[in-house]
Amino acid sequence: MAVGVLALQGSFKEHIVALKKLGVEAVEVRKPEQLNGLAGLIIPGGESTTMAKLAEEYKLIPALKEFANGGKPVWGTCAGLIFLADKAVGQKAGGQALLGGLDCTVHRNFFGSQLNSFEAELPAPAALTELGGSENFRAVFIRAPAIVEAGPDVDVLAAVELRSGEFGASSVKEKKVAQTEEKGTKVIVAVRQGNLLATAFHPELTSDSRWHSLFLKMIPKSGKADENQRVKEEAE
Numbered sequence: 001m002a003v004g005v006l007a008l009q010g011s012f013k014e015h016i017v018a019l020k021k022l023g024v025e026a027v028e029v030r031k032p033e034q035l036n037g038l039a040g041l042i043i044p045g046g047e048s049t050t051m052a053k054l055a056e057e058y059k060l061i062p063a064l065k066e067f068a069n070g071g072k073p074v075w076g077t078c079a080g081l082i083f084l085a086d087k088a089v090g091q092k093a094g095g096q097a098l099l100g101g102l103d104c105t106v107h108r109n110f111f112g113s114q115l116n117s118f119e120a121e122l123p124a125p126a127a128l129t130e131l132g133g134s135e136n137f138r139a140v141f142i143r144a145p146a147i148v149e150a151g152p153d154v155d156v157l158a159a160v161e162l163r164s165g166e167f168g169a170s171s172v173k174e175k176k177v178a179q180t181e182e183k184g185t186k187v188i189v190a191v192r193q194g195n196l197l198a199t200a201f202h203p204e205l206t207s208d209s210r211w212h213s214l215f216l217k218m219i220p221k222s223g224k225a226d227e228n229q230r231v232k233e234e235a236e
């Protein structure tokens with residue numbers, strides 16, 4: 001089984017290291033045909049407009065869409081999350097190509113600029129604690145986006161609390177917070193929708209491998225097992 005990492009720009013090398021640590025074959029993807037036969041794909045963090053431009057240049061967009069729409073597990077981290085979203089808002093968000101599929105609206109630089117990058121200890125979702133380890137996980141946010149709207153089929157895995165003033169509460173930001181919070185002042189930073197996983201933070205920059213393990217668990221054991229399951233379900 002091999003897992004691809006989109007290697008146009010950004011933190012793809014760190015994802016490859018993390019996958020290899022878990023004993024998984026990791027493949028750098030730059031061309032459409034390199035997606036053939038892969039069990040899943042990680043779209044790393046970086047700069048989403050640059051990544052989208054390169055993906056267009058390398059004629060990757062239709063193949064990436066087909067891969068994700070075909071039900072193969074795809075995990076977007078940070079810029080990868082933006083790329084997977086159906087809609088992006090915020091600075092310069094209008095013009096960039098998106099793969100879409102994730103029923104979310106993402107604010108590209110929700111937390112501000114590079115200077116507002118931060119780390120936070122967040123409560124781990126059940127999907128993560130099931131894998132053992134701490135009740136919390138360390139989330140590294142670098143010019144991070146946040147999900148400001150999520151559709152009904154989207155499972156929220158993690159949210160981050162905004163303390164007043166912490167992220168420079170401009171009136172625009174206050175408005176965004178007011179739109180996104182249900183209780184308290186939280187914004188969504190990790191979701192799952194079927195075969196799609198998306199995180200606004202960078203697990204590949206920490207030593208906690210549980211997000212990678214969670215993603216690998218989304219990959220069906222083997223094509224054969226899937227087929228067997230389908231036949232079994234049809235017979236029932």
Ligand code: GLN
Pocket residue numbers: 044045046047048049077078079080082108109142143144145
């Ligand atoms: N906010 C960045 C963008 O718009 C993403 C930052 C990241 O991937 N670390 O692309």
